Amino acid sequence: EPEVTQTPSHQVTQMGQEVILRCVPISNHLYFYWYRQILGQKVEFLVSFYNNEISEKSEIFDDQFSVERPDGSNFTLKIRSTKLEDSAMYFCASSVGIPYGYTFGSGTRLTVV
Amino acid sequence: AQTVTQSQPEMSVQEAETVTLSCTYDTSESNYYLFWYKQPPSRQMILVIRQEAYKQQNATENRFSVNFQKAAKSFSLKISDSQLGDTAMYFCAFLLGGAQKLVFGQGTRLTINP
Incomplete structure (x- = not known):
């Protein structure tokens, strides 16, 4: 069964550093998303991406965050200057249609x- | 804004029993979709079942079924013949038709005991 692949599985970084989280969505999917889950809390929407542009973003997704689809397969989330409160589980997702x-x-x- | 509420933070049942997880939601829209996701200790989010709001028939997937009460805005998940592998966090989620983002409930931690 096709999978969405995320790397790395765990990343430790120092406050203020930039991090890039990588995702390979399912190949025939058109919609891509990032969500995050702070430990013990609910899953929160960050951003959706369609047709090579952001289609919707939450208030969490401020100027410190950016997304990119640099080639035909990868989808990345960059956090420019990490804060302690950015510690969370980050989920990538994809969909063939809503x-x-x-x-x-x-x-x-x-x-x- | 849409909200999703799961009123049971934790539940625990014996293996082979049937368990029902509750979910209510709030929306003024008529076109939407509802989902149950399972998050085992591995933390991966796995789609369990989905329901289109325009369908009156309750969705079923093997041992998993839902009781969708549109007027009451209720969407409960029933797990029959529960198995140890069903132990996980279960999230109810709402998707407005034409929108992009899933809105999740707080989750219910389900433990199946041997």
Whole structure:
């Protein structure tokens, strides 16, 4: 069964450093997303991406965050200057179309120290 | 704004029993979709079942079924013949038709005991 692949599975970074989280969505999917889950809390929407541009973003997704699809397969989330409160599980997801639900990746656990 | 509420933070049942997880949501729209996701200890989010709001028939997937009560804005998940592998966090989620983002509930931690 096709999977959404995320790398790395765990990343530790120092406060103020830039991090790039990587995702390979399912190949025939058109919609791409990033969500995050702070430990013990609900899953929160960050951003959606369609047709090579951001289609929707949340208030969490401020100027410190950016997304990119640098080639035909990868989808990345960059955090420019990490803060302690950015520590969370980050999930990438993709969808062939809105009503069918998403396929999530297994997540990247980001720890900012 | 749409909200999703799961009123049971934790539940625990014996293996082979049937368990029902509750979910209510709030929306003034008529076109939307509802989902249950499972998050086992591995933390991956796995789609369990989905329901289109325009369909009156309740969705089923093997041992998993939903009770969708549109007027009451309720979307509960029933797991029959529960198995140890069903132990996980379960999230109810709402997607407005034409929108992009899933809105998640707080989750219910389900433990299946041997």
